[in-house]
Amino acid sequence: MKKNNAFSKFYLFLILAFFYLPIIYVVFFSFNASRSLTNFTGFSLRWYEKMFKTRSMMESIYYSTIIAVIATIVSTIVGTIVAIGLSKSSRLIKQVVTQVNNLPMLNPDIVTAIGLMLLFSTINVPTGFGTLLLAHIMFCIPYVILSINPKLRQLDDNLAEAALDLGCTPIQALYKVIIPQIKEGIISGALVAFTMSFDDFVISYFTTGPGINNISTYVYATTKRINPSVNALSTLIVIAITLIMIVSNVVPLLRERRRKNEETA
Amino acid sequence: MKKLLSALLSVLLLSSLTGCLSNNYENGELYIYLPGEYLSDEVVEQFEYEYGVKVYVTTFDSNESMYTKLLGGTVYDLLIPSDYMIERLISEKMIQKLDKSKIPNMSAIDEAVLNMEFDPNNDYSVPYFWGNAGICYDTTQIDAEDVESEGWEVMRNTKYRGMIYMYDSIRDAFMMAEKALGYSMNTDDPDEIEKSYEWLVQIAKTMDPAYVTDEIIDGLSYGEKAMGFVYSGDASLIVAENEDMAFWAPEEGTNYFVDAMVIHKDAKNVENAHKFINYIIDYDAAFENAVFVGYTSSNAEVVRDITMEGGDYEDNDAYIPREMNKNDEVFHSNEEVLKIISELWVKVKNTK
Numbered sequence: 001m002k003k004n005n006a007f008s009k010f011y012l013f014l015i016l017a018f019f020y021l022p023i024i025y026v027v028f029f030s031f032n033a034s035r036s037l038t039n040f041t042g043f044s045l046r047w048y049e050k051m052f053k054t055r056s057m058m059e060s061i062y063y064s065t066i067i068a069v070i071a072t073i074v075s076t077i078v079g080t081i082v083a084i085g086l087s088k089s090s091r092l093i094k095q096v097v098t099q100v101n102n103l104p105m106l107n108p109d110i111v112t113a114i115g116l117m118l119l120f121s122t123i124n125v126p127t128g129f130g131t132l133l134l135a136h137i138m139f140c141i142p143y144v145i146l147s148i149n150p151k152l153r154q155l156d157d158n159l160a161e162a163a164l165d166l167g168c169t170p171i172q173a174l175y176k177v178i179i180p181q182i183k184e185g186i187i188s189g190a191l192v193a194f195t196m197s198f199d200d201f202v203i204s205y206f207t208t209g210p211g212i213n214n215i216s217t218y219v220y221a222t223t224k225r226i227n228p229s230v231n232a233l234s235t236l237i238v239i240a241i242t243l244i245m246i247v248s249n250v251v252p253l254l255r256e257r258r259r260k261n262e263e264t265a
Numbered sequence: 266m267k268k269l270l271s272a273l274l275s276v277l278l279l280s281s282l283t284g285c286l287s288n289n290y291e292n293g294e295l296y297i298y299l300p301g302e303y304l305s306d307e308v309v310e311q312f313e314y315e316y317g318v319k320v321y322v323t324t325f326d327s328n329e330s331m332y333t334k335l336l337g338g339t340v341y342d343l344l345i346p347s348d349y350m351i352e353r354l355i356s357e358k359m360i361q362k363l364d365k366s367k368i369p370n371m372s373a374i375d376e377a378v379l380n381m382e383f384d385p386n387n388d389y390s391v392p393y394f395w396g397n398a399g400i401c402y403d404t405t406q407i408d409a410e411d412v413e414s415e416g417w418e419v420m421r422n423t424k425y426r427g428m429i430y431m432y433d434s435i436r437d438a439f440m441m442a443e444k445a446l447g448y449s450m451n452t453d454d455p456d457e458i459e460k461s462y463e464w465l466v467q468i469a470k471t472m473d474p475a476y477v478t479d480e481i482i483d484g485l486s487y488g489e490k491a492m493g494f495v496y497s498g499d500a501s502l503i504v505a506e507n508e509d510m511a512f513w514a515p516e517e518g519t520n521y522f523v524d525a526m527v528i529h530k531d532a533k534n535v536e537n538a539h540k541f542i543n544y545i546i547d548y549d550a551a552f553e554n555a556v557f558v559g560y561t562s563s564n565a566e567v568v569r570d571i572t573m574e575g576g577d578y579e580d581n582d583a584y585i586p587r588e589m590n591k592n593d594e595v596f597h598s599n600e601e602v603l604k605i606i607s608e609l610w611v612k613v614k615n616t617k
Contacts, residue, residue, distance in 0.1 A: 035502075038487065039483070055306045121338035210340070211321025221325055221326050
């Protein structure tokens with residue numbers, strides 16, 4: 001039994017190492033004093049300094065963030081409305097729309113990307129911020145719908161009717177009864193949408209236009225020459241995502257504890 | 266939750282508004298499309314400040330992906346591709362003739378890179394950076410005499426077995442073989458291609474090479490291997506990092522390349538593109554840009570000063586490509602040949 005335990009610990013360690021070593025490696029070399037990516041010659045912050053001075057790099061962070069935020073907000077709202085609407089639709093419509101919804105997720109990104117590029121160029125829409133944002137909203141919506149659907153299936157149909165019976169307007173019923181019930185689905189959908197948008201490369205690469213680079217398309221074009229500032233940039237992203245993860249996990253815990261305290265008091 | 270969302274939204278709105286309002290660029294905009302890490306930000310900012318033009322820089326990873334993007338209908342004002350791609354853009358009428366009266370600084374351009382085959386009168390293009398390819402080697406492990414007397418053949422010298430890098434780029438590998446055998450690097454003779462293939466297979470069989478792409482810069486700078494095929498601009502970085510390294514462009518001939526600025530045929534900001542071209546080849550801007558990029562500037566005076574005593578690339582034999590000799594050539598694209606050698610190259614890499 002004991003031996004088994006040691007083995008499972010070792011196994012866990014291996015898996016974690018496999019997940020995290022590449023990230024640690026990138027973070028480690030962002031502090032290198034020299035230009036090398038394989039040879040550590042001393043600690044320095046020069047690549048961070050260079051990163052903050054490089055305007056195109058800062059712009060790429062700006063565009064990644066703003067696109068991800070807007071795409072998340074829009075796709076969450078649209079996705080939620082579609083999901084709620086679907087739950088009240090006939091079985092046939094439900095099935096058809098669900099299948100249509102699944103298709104873009106299963107479709108390889110590269111096909112979607114080239115399709116979008118060709119579409120934009122055929123209808124003569126100049127690529128740029130607008131097309132990039134539109135593409136991101138497009139590929140985020142299915143994920144939002146997918147993560148809200150199970151919550152809606154658990155929802156009791158009678159709840160909405162009860163709310164209406166008790167004098168709610170339909171809008172109030174939506175806000176006060178349905179949305180709070182499926183809140184977790186909405187939040188997890190928004191989180192998925194945000195991460196999908198933030199780290200997308202393929203679709204962004206084909207739908208962006210002059211002067212608009214997000215982090216991934218920027219990094220891709222710079223890999224030709226060694227530039228440890230890219231490591232510094234990656235480190236910042238890792239820190240940002242870690243912070244988001246910590247906050248999104250710790251805040252509900254704190255809230256739970258407070259509620260319990262209030263109950264006992 | 267709702268408060269958070271509205272706060273977020275207002276921040277967004279504000280930032281996008283200030284983004285719109287803060288532009289006091291009275292002379293419009295300029296869209297530039299060029300390889301990554303190939304233009305100093307400070308030089309661009311200086312240009313914006315002096316000329317009142319907002320510059321948008323987008324980068325690409327290869328000439329081919331730039332070409333695809335242009336075919337997709339995206340329009341940039343100013344492009345910086347390489348020689349063979351410019352040739353193609355001219356023949357497909359995708360770029361426009363320059364108004365040379367707006368580029369008086371053209372006189373500062375090094376004659377070595379003017380009037381090249383791909384654009385005989387520089388009607389379409391103004392050289393930006395240039396260089397050649399050669400062998401970068403560790404003088405403590407490789408005999409300089411061997412390199413200089415054998416040229417590309419030194420890559421097959423079994424004395425150095427296990428110490429070499431092969432640059433994993435189809436046309437560069439075949440260029441090396443063809444030049445070593447005394448052919449043209451633009452040959453389409455099946456027999457010569459076959460012989461070049463055998464030359465490369467021989468390396469694969471006897472030299473135990475490592476096939477790498479950009480890791481070669483790091484690998485040579487820190488002595489993981491002792492020798493490899495490198496472009497002069499990358500070699501000047503390696504030599505600057507590690508004093509033991511040296512660069513040699515074989516006398517049997519090598520690839521000369523010129524990256525030049527061209528203006529898209531549908532460019533909306535033709536005037537600003539001319540202003541930028543004239544600005545970036547001027548001494549001050551060209552000097553600062555060259556220090557940042559590390560490739561050889563097209564401005565002759567900059568090259569002279571940067572390699573002088575106290576300059577950023579003092580004593581760096583890779584920074585100034587040796588004069589073009591009769592064996593040196595500029596690359597021309599040939600789809601047919603590329604297809605053949607791509608298949609052969611896969612076979613070379615699979616040879617043990």
